[in-house]
Amino acid sequence: MRGTSRTGSRVRGIRDRIGPRGPEGLGPGPGLNSPPPLTVRRRRTRRVPDFGSGLLTSGRWETQILSWGHPGRNVVEKLSLILWRERELMELLSYKLEVERLVLASGRTRWLINATREIEDVLATIRETEVLRAVAADEAAADLGLSADSSLATLAAAAPDPWGSLLLEHRDAFVAAAREIAQLSEDNHELLTAGFRSARATLLGIVGAGPEGYTQDGAAVVGAPRTGLVDRTL
Template sequence: MDYQHLSTLLWREQELLDLLLFKAEEKQYLIVTGKTRWLARIAHEIEVVLDQLRTLEVERAAVTESLAVQLGLDANPSLRQVADAAPAPWNDLFGKHHEALLVLVTELRGLSDSNRGLIEGGLAALDEALLSVRAPSAGTYGASGRTTAGANRAVTLDGAL
């Protein structure tokens, strides 16, 4: 029964990782198209999926520990170790779960790095743009009620006449 339970948890983990990959791609689309209005929402949705993955990971670790005892493995075995020690057909199924999870995690890392690069590039461009734009100084008011910038211009003009 523990084999079936672990397999069910692994299927659910794959579904959640696939959903996380979809959300990461949505985030990338929003970044690339400049639709920043929705970034907070997608960040929240990603956090919800991550919370579900954390909860699932705790349950998966408990079931894996139980199987490790049954299979004579050391504590906290990897999925690959469980797959190697499990009887047929579970060994093959757990091996396939392991491969699928590796593919999903690799894709997520790549997309996450890409999104991070896009965000950092966008922030760098924004910083550059802000540095190149200087707001004109309004100056300060002098005793005559005129701005000192305006007074200086008046003095310059008076001297030229």
């Protein structure tokens, strides 16, 4: 009897820890075998408009894409988000141009094709973003009672705070970025031209018609023909 009593006590203790049976006696109810509660962790994200790519990675931020029809999002805010994205792309373009300049200055022309391809990829993305920006700017102009193709300064003057000051900040950033990109492009063009002249002079020297100097416009001054280092029949 004592053994049976002890066994019954152990069974009741196990049932108390596991809990009652589930519906219709199939499986245990809430207790030790119940799944632990789910823990939802929120990621720190910065929202940007839909560029059709699901997720975009920009700097240290993982950006989550939203649809254009997100409730409570006004058209001026949409325009500001696109301008943020375009500013990031212009900074990336400046970086790629700087890389190309360093490649040209170092003479490591084997990497020039890679650097140029990366620049073209960024430019293609900027062109796509410009289309979205134009559409969003027209929507913002219509919402503010302005005509289509209004300038960013005009939109900033008509937009309520804080969007007006933010649009002006975007405009100033675009002006500064455009100047930097123009200067980098000009420097790279000069380096490319100098590299072409150097390569042409080397080839002319090999075949025996090397330049004696250059004019002010960069044209080579070729002297009298001399014996070539390489047989022309090759």
